[in-house]
Amino acid sequence: MRRDYLVHGALLAALLVAHFLLPAYHHGVMARVMVLACFAIGYNVLFGYTGLLSLGHALFFAAGMYGAGMPMHLWGTGPGAAFAMGVLAATLVALVVGALALRTAGVAFMIVTLMFAQAGYLALLLASRWTGGDQGIVIAQAQRQLWSIDLSAEGPRYLAALVLFGVCLIASLALMRSRRGRVLIAIRENEERARLLGYDTFAMKLMAVTLSGTFAGVAGAGYGILFGYVGASFATVQYSIYPLLWVLLGGAGTILGPFLGTLFMYYLVDTASDLTSAYLLVVGVVLILLTLFAPGGIGGELRRRLWRAMP
Amino acid sequence: MEFGPHLMLAVLEGALQAAVLALMASGLSLVFGVMRVVNVAHGEFYMLGAVGAWGVTSFLGISPILGFAAALVVAPVLVGLLAAAVDVTVLKRLSYDPERTIVATIGLLYVLQQATLMTYGADARPVAEPFSARIALPWVEWKDGLQLFWPWGLYTTGYRLFVIAAAVAVLVGLGLVMKHTRLGLMMRATQADGEIAAAFGIPVERVYAMVFGLGAGLAALAGVLIVPITQAHYLMGGDALLMSFIVVIIGGLGSLGGTLVAAVLIGLSEGVISVFFSPTLAKILATLLVAFVLIFRPQGLFGKAAR
Amino acid sequence: MTAILSTRGLGRSFAGLRAVNAVDFDLSPGEIRALIGPNGAGKTTFVSMLIGRIAPSEGRIFFDGAEVTALPAHRRVRLGMAYTFQITSVFGRLSLRENVALAARRRLRRGVDAAVEEALARVGLAERAGEVAGDLSYGHQRLLEIAMGLAQAPRLLILDEPTQGLADSEIAAFKALIREISATTAILLIEHNMSVVMELADRVTVLNFGEVLAEGTPAEVQASPAVQAAYLGTEAAG
Numbered sequence: 111m112r113r114d115y116l117v118h119g120a121l122l123a124a125l126l127v128a129h130f131l132l133p134a135y136h137h138g139v140m141a142r143v144m145v146l147a148c149f150a151i152g153y154n155v156l157f158g159y160t161g162l163l164s165l166g167h168a169l170f171f172a173a174g175m176y177g178a179g180m181p182m183h184l185w186g187t188g189p190g191a192a193f194a195m196g197v198l199a200a201t202l203v204a205l206v207v208g209a210l211a212l213r214t215a216g217v218a219f220m221i222v223t224l225m226f227a228q229a230g231y232l233a234l235l236l237a238s239r240w241t242g243g244d245q246g247i248v249i250a251q252a253q254r255q256l257w258s259i260d261l262s263a264e265g266p267r268y269l270a271a272l273v274l275f276g277v278c279l280i281a282s283l284a285l286m287r288s289r290r291g292r293v294l295i296a297i298r299e300n301e302e303r304a305r306l307l308g309y310d311t312f313a314m315k316l317m318a319v320t321l322s323g324t325f326a327g328v329a330g331a332g333y334g335i336l337f338g339y340v341g342a343s344f345a346t347v348q349y350s351i352y353p354l355l356w357v358l359l360g361g362a363g364t365i366l367g368p369f370l371g372t373l374f375m376y377y378l379v380d381t382a383s384d385l386t387s388a389y390l391l392v393v394g395v396v397l398i399l400l401t402l403f404a405p406g407g408i409g410g411e412l413r414r415r416l417w418r419a420m421p
Numbered sequence: 422m423e424f425g426p427h428l429m430l431a432v433l434e435g436a437l438q439a440a441v442l443a444l445m446a447s448g449l450s451l452v453f454g455v456m457r458v459v460n461v462a463h464g465e466f467y468m469l470g471a472v473g474a475w476g477v478t479s480f481l482g483i484s485p486i487l488g489f490a491a492a493l494v495v496a497p498v499l500v501g502l503l504a505a506a507v508d509v510t511v512l513k514r515l516s517y518d519p520e521r522t523i524v525a526t527i528g529l530l531y532v533l534q535q536a537t538l539m540t541y542g543a544d545a546r547p548v549a550e551p552f553s554a555r556i557a558l559p560w561v562e563w564k565d566g567l568q569l570f571w572p573w574g575l576y577t578t579g580y581r582l583f584v585i586a587a588a589v590a591v592l593v594g595l596g597l598v599m600k601h602t603r604l605g606l607m608m609r610a611t612q613a614d615g616e617i618a619a620a621f622g623i624p625v626e627r628v629y630a631m632v633f634g635l636g637a638g639l640a641a642l643a644g645v646l647i648v649p650i651t652q653a654h655y656l657m658g659g660d661a662l663l664m665s666f667i668v669v670i671i672g673g674l675g676s677l678g679g680t681l682v683a684a685v686l687i688g689l690s691e692g693v694i695s696v697f698f699s700p701t702l703a704k705i706l707a708t709l710l711v712a713f714v715l716i717f718r719p720q721g722l723f724g725k726a727a728r
Numbered sequence: 729m730t731a732i733l734s735t736r737g738l739g740r741s742f743a744g745l746r747a748v749n750a751v752d753f754d755l756s757p758g759e760i761r762a763l764i765g766p767n768g769a770g771k772t773t774f775v776s777m778l779i780g781r782i783a784p785s786e787g788r789i790f791f792d793g794a795e796v797t798a799l800p801a802h803r804r805v806r807l808g809m810a811y812t813f814q815i816t817s818v819f820g821r822l823s824l825r826e827n828v829a830l831a832a833r834r835r836l837r838r839g840v841d842a843a844v845e846e847a848l849a850r851v852g853l854a855e856r857a858g859e860v861a862g863d864l865s866y867g868h869q870r871l872l873e874i875a876m877g878l879a880q881a882p883r884l885l886i887l888d889e890p891t892q893g894l895a896d897s898e899i900a901a902f903k904a905l906i907r908e909i910s911a912t913t914a915i916l917l918i919e920h921n922m923s924v925v926m927e928l929a930d931r932v933t934v935l936n937f938g939e940v941l942a943e944g945t946p947a948e949v950q951a952s953p954a955v956q957a958a959y960l961g962t963e964a965a966g
Binding site for chain 2: 163216220351386395396
């Protein structure tokens with residue numbers, strides 16, 4: 111029990127040390143990776159632990175992002191309140207989408223979530239008067255001040271990202287160690303059995319979708335505020351595929367997996383985009399190789415070889 | 422132009438959409454019906470067909486009609502072979518697990534799309550229409566008795582009519598193959614129950630490779646047919662995939678007949694709707710329609726009630 | 729004595745075929761009841777309606793004096809019903825301990841570990857608590873299912889062919905276990921093994937073509953000409 115928290119605490123401590131050591135470029139990359147890893151953590155709650163494969167998580171990420179960015183842009187809301195509004199928006203969207211999509215299962219669930227997300231993306235384009243459409247919204251530096259800390263400056267931005275990531279990481283660890291978390295795993299393994307042990311599996315799955323959306327909303331709102339841009343490109347199918355890819359690569363159903371997957375994939379795409387404009391080729395190749403040869407991802411391999419009880 | 426002729430143009434445009442959509446969607450539906458595989462890379466096969474048509478015609482550099490005829494054969498066959506190879510090297514190794522094959526075909530989508538970007542580039546390139554006859558269309562109106570006249574701008578091209586006719590011919594042919602040939606029988610048997618089909622000596626693995634190749638070939642054929650009208654571009658697969666998803670789901674997953682009815686309805690209504698409404702709004706409504714059909718009527722709008 | 733479980737006019741059709749028809753059924757607290765009948769008699773359909781896996785086409789179900797016909801399965805389980813599957817349905821990739829803990833945790837806030845150890849000990853799997861359930865033999869998976877049933881501390885335990893695939897020695901242990909449990913729990917047992925039925929059951933209900941053909945003590949049922957005819961008619965081997 112203690113050991114789990116120690117290992118994850120050590121990762122957070124290492125990331126704090128890295129704040130003082132990393133060269134500027136990698137410092138900036140790591141801040142992005144940490145925020146995006148929150149998105150992956152949320153995806154993992156649903157896919158890795160509950161066994162539900164969504165192709166529409168970009169909708170929740172974008173709900174967090176626009177839920178925070180639009181009040182800042184339109185009404186001059188401060189970043190703290192805007193962040194809360196973004197997270198709330200994502201949670202509500204996830205609750206509604208979950209309540210509808212969970213009436214289906216398997217392939218139909220994947221397509222329904224994909225369609226809702228696509229409708230959301232198109233709606234952002236349609237409402238361009240408020241959302242900025244294709245152009246998106248740039249949030250002015252002057253607005254990104256919290257308690258007179260400049261969140262657009264590199265140091266505070268890194269630390270804010272670390273706080274978000276730390277909260278999400280520990281929250282997901284606590285969730286999966288809790289009674290409810292155990293039931294989610296049971297649903298992944300055998301839903302009918304879980305139901306006949308007296309668990310309301312629909313309600314539990316709805317909780318998983320909603321929480322997963324909350325994590326995605328934290329990431330979306332955080333990303334918009336810290337990096338100052340809110341754009342429709344974050345609502346495209348690609349941003350539904352990314353968390354799936356990160357989690358598959360890092361290891362579905364492991365607490366550390368989402369972070370590892372996000373980190374590796376970010377650098378892989380970053381390197382590839384220096385070489386060619388067709389850098390998304392990497393995404394395709396990694397997806398195919400993972401499904402063929404390593405369905406457990408990095409975390410799965412670690413668990414198999416080194417640490418069987420890895421959470 | 423007045424409202425009536427305008428509508429007639431929209432219907433013609435819709436019929437063209439419906440024909441291409443029906444070809445593409447029947448490929449997707451066939452693959453899902455027989456193999457239970459949702460092929461997310463289907464739109465890329467369509468794109469490859471279009472790009473392949475550009476490749477063949479510009480490589481041969483002969484008269485438009487001969488070059489296009491060659492493309493009509495070569496591009497779908499090559500794409501079909503490519504797809505069959507993907508089936509054998511990737512999908513078969515995943516034991517056709519529904520969720521893992523979706524992830525793998527998402528990967529395939531990126532690979533095909535980005536490989537095209539690297540080789541063919543980001544430009545949209547045209548293919549000349551093989552024949553460019555313009556056919557003016559008459560309109561009737563009541564003015565001191567029934568009168569036939571020829572409004573300016575109301576015309577279609579011979580090529581558009583050819584596309585519609587070709588799609589109908591191919592689909593009729595597909596129906597006949599499914600119904601009356603040994604190959605069709607094997608496909609239907611595999612669709613009903615793969616294990617039993619295997620027990621009866623049907624080479625299920627080869628049927629799967631053929632079906633996946635055939636499905637991709639149909640998409641590629643649709644791509645070849647559309648390219649003289651819309652040009653070939655490496656990102657053209659996305660919208661086409663979405664539209665065929667809509668058609669296949671509304672028609673009832675895996676049912677060819679339902680797919681055709683849905684293609685005609687949606688192709689026609691899209692042509693008509695996009696003349697009068699914002700295309701973005703039309704797409705939002707279409708995607709939501711798919712979601713709600715899956716949630717509340719999973720057998721499709723035209724399918725029979727649940728088993 | 730008031731029944732803990734009753735059905736009135738319970739029936740279910742599949743595509744026009746009547747799988748279960750107008751069944752009136754009463755089970756007393758503390759009773760061990762066996763449900764027997766030829767293959768396809770509707771036994772599994774009947775118990776599936778009791779637990780809520782299948783909705784009845786008509787009729788009503790009462791548990792502990794309250795109507796439960798419209799309740800979803802998980803609500804019935806919370807009222808004190810438990811069900812073990814005919815085809816073993818344990819959580820194959822989780823440990824035995826976690827399998828049973830999932831069953832116990834729903835009702836217990838604390839003392840889960842103790843309840844888990846006790847349930848596993850009662851079926852004789854205590855030493856293997858840390859193993860992965862999927863690695864167990866088929867017979868042991870059935871015992872694990874029963875341990876999961878026990879950990880729920882139900883007032884009614886429905887067992888669908890629990891002895892299928894068990895060795896003779898395991899069946900003997902199973903009989904002893906069921907007798908012990910029946911002190912606190914009513915038990916409904918679908919069973920093919922007649923020696924188990926004869927030794928364990930207080931009463932036997934025979935289903936044939938979805939209807940109650942006979943009901944009584946094991947001896948009465950065994951002597952019934954109608955029952956013999958039904959079995960001889962459909963399963964020559966008896």
